[in-house]
Amino acid sequence: xxxxxxxxxxxxxxxxxxxxxxxxxxxxxxxxxxxxxxxxxxxxxxxxxxxxxxxxxxxxxxxxxxxxxxxxxxxxxxxxxxxxxxxxxxxxxxxxxxxxxxxxxxxxxxx
Amino acid sequence: xxxxxxxxxxxxxxxxxxxxxxxxxxxxxxxxxxxxxxxxxxxxxxxxxxxxxxxxxxxxxxxxxxxxxxxxxxxxxxxxxxxxxxxxxxxxxxxxxxxxxxxxxxxxxxx
DNA sequence: GCGGTATTTCTAGATTTACCGAAATACAAG
DNA sequence: CTTGTATTTCGGTAAATCTAGAAATACCGC
Numbered sequence: 001x002x003x004x005x006x007x008x009x010x011x012x013x014x015x016x017x018x019x020x021x022x023x024x025x026x027x028x029x030x031x032x033x034x035x036x037x038x039x040x041x042x043x044x045x046x047x048x049x050x051x052x053x054x055x056x057x058x059x060x061x062x063x064x065x066x067x068x069x070x071x072x073x074x075x076x077x078x079x080x081x082x083x084x085x086x087x088x089x090x091x092x093x094x095x096x097x098x099x100x101x102x103x104x105x106x107x108x109x110x111x
Numbered sequence: 112x113x114x115x116x117x118x119x120x121x122x123x124x125x126x127x128x129x130x131x132x133x134x135x136x137x138x139x140x141x142x143x144x145x146x147x148x149x150x151x152x153x154x155x156x157x158x159x160x161x162x163x164x165x166x167x168x169x170x171x172x173x174x175x176x177x178x179x180x181x182x183x184x185x186x187x188x189x190x191x192x193x194x195x196x197x198x199x200x201x202x203x204x205x206x207x208x209x210x211x212x213x214x215x216x217x218x219x220x221x222x
Numbered sequence: 223g224c225g226g227t228a229t230t231t232c233t234a235g236a237t238t239t240a241c242c243g244a245a246a247t248a249c250a251a252g
Numbered sequence: 253c254t255t256g257t258a259t260t261t262c263g264g265t266a267a268a269t270c271t272a273g274a275a276a277t278a279c280c281g282c
């Protein structure tokens with residue numbers, strides 16, 4: 001995963017509505033939840049919700065599967081874990097002092 | 112930390128330039144790095160960099176300390192760990208199957 | 223106080239975003 | 253093939269964001 005992808009994913013979660021959607025999906029677990037459920041639960045107009053869902057899908061954090069007339073949405077746990085892992089590597093999760101060590105794999109890219 | 116704060120922090124990292132700035136600061140470690148260093152390293156105009164830095168500071172992920180004419184910037188590791196932790200709790204870091212368990216502390220809020 | 227370096231604020235244009243009602247599409251049931 | 257439910261696309265507006273040059277500010281050394 002490159003920086004751009006990471007930034008896009010973070011951006012997609014950087015909005016209260018979308019973060020709420022994602023959280024609701026995480027809590028819905030592997031089974032996921034229909035768009036309508038999210039709509040009722042979050043009280044967001046359908047068009048708005050659809051707009052936000054698209055963003056989450058674009059960056060790979062959410063998937064959709066059609067079941068007859070309803071669309072089941074699911075949080076992509078693998079993608080999320082990958083994202084968190086990447087961010088954690090960059091940002092030294094729970095080891096503030098690892099900053100020096102982190103520089104060792106710093107030689108590749110520019111930014 | 113509430114959802115709004117979390118969203119703001121994620122949003123602040125959801126931009127390639129800012130994410131690069133933050134990463135550079137993480138790698139600079141506890142000592143931090145001057146604005147000028149970031150400017151040269153990232154090749155971003157001062158005014159643009161300043162604008163992005165302000166955002167990171169606003170959400171508490173970066174701090175600044177004046178040393179004579181130069182401003183030292185530092186990643187706030189504690190804030191970042193807090194953020195990652197919170198996100199991890201919500202999103203079941205490395206335990207996709209914990210979704211069911213996560214619902215147990217789901218009864219409090221609306222979204 | 224003057225000169226010089228470091229950094230921010232001001233300003234402004236281009237782009238993107240969030241929002242949501244109305245209309246359109248997808249699909250199942252009868 | 254009509255009706256009803258689920259969801260998206262369309263259209264348009266208001267607000268926020270990114271970008272960067274130019275001017276202003278902060279601070280040190282002399």
